[in-house]
Amino acid sequence: MLRHKFYTVLTGARRKKKLDALLGKYQVQPVGWGYIDAIVTMDNIEGFIEELTALKIRITTLTWWCHYDSCHVDEPHGGGGPHSWYYDGWFSEMYHIPVKLFSDNSEVLPYIRVHLGQAPEIPDCCVPGLWLKVPKRWHNQCELNEG
16 A cells, blocks of 8 residues: 555656646746646647646646737736746736636647637637646646746
8 A cells, every 4th residue: 555655646746747847848837836727828739738638637627818918909808917938928817708617638629729719708819728637736836936
């Protein structure tokens, strides 16, 4: 039993390290110290989802964020949010758009492709924020590196 628990912890630590590396590789910005609202651009989302799936990390929820530098309005859509670490501008949470729940990672890209820029409430300047199902005790390394 003790050996199994050690192996589980070790495997979990390796998965977390790989996940943190993916955040940098795909320029994903989690909001806060966890792994929810992991904001990712459309240029990087497909590879990010593929590698999450390979790590057996499930996407449970999607929220939408306005990337303010990419929209053509005087003020950002949404209710505010963090400055982007990787791109010009900042992100503003589109809290008025209902969240979307998923039971499998394969559902995420088709949903985004159908709704982004097609539904009036989801303008082209939006990017997805993905909620990743990981142990609650996991904290991303991004916030630690920013301080």
